[in-house]
Amino acid sequence: MKITVISIPVRDQEKALHFYTEKLGFIKKKDMPLDGDNRWITLVSKDAQDGPELLLEPAPLHFEPCKVFQDSLMAAGIPWTQFDVDSVDAEYERLTKIGVEFSIKPSIFSTVKYAVFNDTCGNYIQIVENL
Template identity: 75%
Template sequence: MKVTLISIPVRDQEKARKFYTEKLGFKIKKDDDLGGGNRWLTLVSADWEDGPEILLEPGPVHFEPCKVYQDALLEAGYPYTQFDVDNVDAEYERLTKLGVEFSAKPTTLDTVKYAILNDTCGNNIQLVEYLK
C-alpha cells in the first residue's frame, strides 16, 4: 500500500492553482473539467513528478461539514497539512518576497524547523525541515 494522492480543500480552485503553482512551485499533473465549474485538478512536486499528487478539492464549496472543519483549523491556527523542504529559512525568504503570509516564522523545535503559511484558499500549510 502506498499514498498516491492527498486532498486539500480549497474554496476557489483557480485561485488555489495559481497560488500552488506560481508561489509554491508545484506543477499541474491533471486538469480535467468535471462539469458544474468543478475540475479534477492535481499537482505534483516540481522535483518529484512521479510522487504523490495533491488534489485541490472544492469540498468546502459543496459540503458544509468540510467548510466547518476547514474554518475551525484555520481559526485555531492548525496546519491542514505539511510539506517537507530542504531549508525552511530559504523557503520563508523566497515566499515572503512573493507576498506569501506566514502565521509562524521559522522556528526550531527539537529535531525540526518549521514555518506556517496561509495558502489564501482557507488553509494553513506547515513547511518542515528535518534537522540532522
C-alpha cells in the same frame, strides 16, 4: 498499498492553482472538468513528478462539514498539512518576498525547523526541515 493522491480543500480552484504553481512551484499534472464548474486538478512536486499528487479539492463549496472543519482549523491556527523543504529559512525568505503571509516565522521544535503560511484558499500550510 501506496499513497497516490492526497487532497487539500480549497475555496477557489483557480486561485489555488495559481498559488500552488506560481508561488509554491508545484507542477500541474491533471486538469479535467467535472460537474458544474468543478475540476479534477492535481499537482506534483517538481522534484518528484511521479510521486503522490496533491488534489485541489472544492469540497468546502459543496459539503458544509468540510467547510466547518476547514474554518475550525484556520481559527485555531492549525495547519491542514505540511510540506518538507530543504531549508525553512530559504523558503521563508523566498515566499515572503513574493507576498506569502506567514502566521509562524521559522522556529525550532525538537529536531525540526518549521514555519506556517496562509495558502489564501482557506488553509494554513506548514513547511518543515529536518535538522
